[in-house]
Each structure stands twice: as structure tokens, then as C-alpha cells.
């Protein structure tokens with residue numbers, strides 16, 4: 001077998017368990033992921049919760065915007081398999097106990113990105129053990145990255161993008177990013193080399209085929225996000 005980049009469990013192990021739930025993160029740990037990625041947004045009463053979509057419909061038995069419900073109301077919903085929507089605090093506690101490194105993605109809720117980053121990083125700063133790798137903070141939102149830089153200047157930041165914007169060098173300078181987290185399908189060898197030559201790490205999302213992960217490793221990608229860490233570890237192929 002060829003080498004694999006380190007695996008980042010995407011929303012835990014989203015292809016195997018209800019995404020962004022405690023069960024999903026525990027499964028990613030069981031499957032040997034050294035790190036997990038999850039999405040953070042705010043409840044109506046401004047509690048950071050771990051949930052991907054801006055609405056509840058796809059992943060719960062509720063409906064409408066996440067930001068319209070309080071934490072108590074969100075907690076009454078089923079996020080799949082009887083799991084509830086976890087708070088950021090709950091997810092960080094599990095990751096601490098399972099010795100998982102973390103990538104906190106701040107979701108770009110229009111108008112709330114900076115507040116989400118601030119509240120999330122204040123919580124993470126209070127509970128994350130100082131003897132563990134610092135959380136990687138990423139976002140598609142430039143406002144969130146600016147807020148993250150202000151609240152936790154020494155924590156690594158990743159600029160998230162489907163593909164590299166033309167002004168990427170300027171953006172990574174402004175937000176003092178250490179990584180570019182990019183859609184894997186766009187990552188040619190030339191592009192990876194160009195980014196690495198600028199001193200940045202390249203992280204690729206979302207990779208569910210072992211052969212693709214191996215190719216990205218040879219191109220110099222530091223780590224890949226996967227919904228199916230089981231397939232990558234065992235060398236099987238998903239459709």
C-alpha cells in the first residue's frame with residue numbers, strides 16, 4: 001500500500017454516523033483519526049453549537065433556521081439515531097478525552113460570523129488543554145477569520161475555499177493563515193506546489209477514496225478530510 005496523508009474525520013465520521021454528533025466524533029476516534037473537523041454556528045440565545053446547515057431540515061426532525069431556536073429548543077430535536085445537536089463545549093470535551101486534535105470551522109451566518117468566531121474561541125480558549133495541539137480555526141468567511149485572529153492570535157488559521165481565489169496571497173497575509181483548506185478536486189500538483197512554496201499547508205476536502213488520498217499525499221497535501229475514514233484506512237473504494 002502507498003502512504004496516506006493523516007485523516008481528518010469530516011463532521012466526525014459523517015458517512016457512517018449522524019454528522020456533527022458526539023457519536024460521529026467518537027466513531028472517528030475509534031477508526032484512528034488523529035483529528036476531527038466540525039462546524040460551529042450560534043443558537044438564538046448565542047450558544048455555539050456544532051451543526052453544518054443554516055437550517056434544521058436536512059439533519060434533524062425540526063425545520064427552519066438554527067439561529068431561530070434557543071439551545072433548549074435545539075436540544076429537544078433528534079439529530080439522527082437519537083443523538084442531540086451538541087454544543088461546542090460538549091464536542092471539545094469529547095475530543096479532549098479521546099485525544100483528538102480539532103479543526104473548528106466557523107460557519108458564515110450572514111451578519112453573525114465575527115460574533116460566532118469570538119464566542120466559539122472564547123469557549124475553546126477556556127476549555128482546550130494547553131498541552132494539546134492548538135485548534136485549527138477555519139472559515140469561508142473573512143470576517144470570521146479576522147475575528148479569530150483578534151481573539152486567538154496564536155491559534156493557526158485556515159482559509160477555506162472551493163478553489164483558490166486570485167488574491168489568495170493577500171488574504172493569507174491579512175488573516176495570517178497557516179493553511180489553505182481547499183476542495184480536493186481542484187488540487188493539481190502544480191497548485192499544491194505553488195501554495196507550499198509560499199510556506200502554507202494544504203488540506204484537502206472531502207476525500208472518500210483511498211487512491212485519491214494517496215495521490216494527494218504525493219502532491220504534498222498535509223492532510224485530508226474524509227467522511228469515510230474506514231474506507232481510506234482499509235484501502236476500499238467508495239462509489
Ligand code: G3P
Nearest residue numbers: 037039105160181205225
Ligand atoms: O472544512 C472542510 C469542509 O468541511 C468545508 O465544507 O461545506 O463540508 O463545511 P463543508
Ligand code: CA
Nearest residue numbers: 037038039105
Ligand atoms: Ca465543515
